[in-house]
Amino acid sequence: MLILPEIYETLPHKPYCTDDLGNLVIRPRQTAVKMRYIQHNPPCMTHFICLDIDHEHGAMRWAEEYLPPPRWTSQNPSNGHAHIVYELKTPVCTSEHGSRKALDYLAKIQAGLVRATRADVGYTNFITKNPLHEHWRTEVWTKEAYELNYLAEFVDLKPLTATEKEYGLGRNCTLFDTVRHWAYSAIREHRGKTWEQWYHSVLKQAQSVNMMFSEPLPYSEIRATAKSIAKYCWKRDAYHYNEFIYRQALKGSKGGKVSKRKSVTVSARTQKPWVDLGISQSTYYRHKKAGKI
Secondary structure, eight states: OOOOHHHHTTSOSSOEEESSTTOOEEOOHHHHTTSSEEEOSOTTEEEEEEEEEOSTTGGGHHHHTTOOOOSEEEEOTTTOOEEEEEEEEEEEEOSTTSOHHHHHHHHHHHHHHHHHHTOOTTOOSSEEEOTTSTTSEEEEOOSOOBOHHHHHTTSOOOOOOTTGGGSTTHHHHHHHHHHHHHHHHHGGGGTTSOHHHHHHHHHHHHHHHHTTSSSOOOHHHHHHHHHHHHHHHHHHOHHHHHHHHHHHHHHHHHTSOOOSSOOOOOOHHHHOHHHHHTSOHHHHHHHHHHTOO
16 A cells, blocks of 8 residues: 555545445445545545546646646556546535535536546546555645636636536536426425425435436435525525414413413514515515515
8 A cells, every 4th residue: 555644634534445346335444545446535525626537648638738737646557547636725515514606616627627638527526546555556746735716727617518417516516406496486385394394305306306317426415405405495485484483483472471462473574584585675575475475
């Protein structure tokens, strides 16, 4: 095993790994690094962009295209095919806690690097040639990690093609956009139902969309995306918001004196739901009158 402690420390604690790509297993990092292939990014986080170059002399494709030096390259000594790996100075979260704009930006940069190096567009950026394994010819080109804005200077940031949307990080963006547009209208059919019922409905839709990809995303990312969309729509649906306010008002009334008067529903003017919706008061009542909320 090669001794590259600075790379070892960046690997997931319990990564997928294998000596045979058809049989992935999860092992502790100290065991996983003894196998030829290893998961390089932790769940729901992109720390490295890996490019799969299925060409002779693939390890030098970055230099031929005047790209910045990668963190490392791992090359197959028998055919020259290689993985070119860039480290991100600021990793991008792909779960519900992450920024969708950052993910979209990263997906375009990844696609631009794939086009520039003529890498395999179908590569999922999930398993890489283990840079610590002696089977590969590994070269460390720099210890520098790059910000997205810097990498963006070297690529064409055009919109993703239909094919690019089905692979790599393009899948995350496609999944999010497809499911969220469905959810915007589907939430109305769940008025009066529980949060759990709504969440499982969104999760089911996300799983259905994921199955359309040639290389489906792992369940952890599907679940994270579904939860993000479900929470967003639930909080911003006026019906569910007012139901929440009403329940909170009832809870509050139990802690005070018992009134002889019947409880009165809290008015919209008092609670100002337009603040939580991020719109003006006039827009709120206009949308309410039109039946949009």
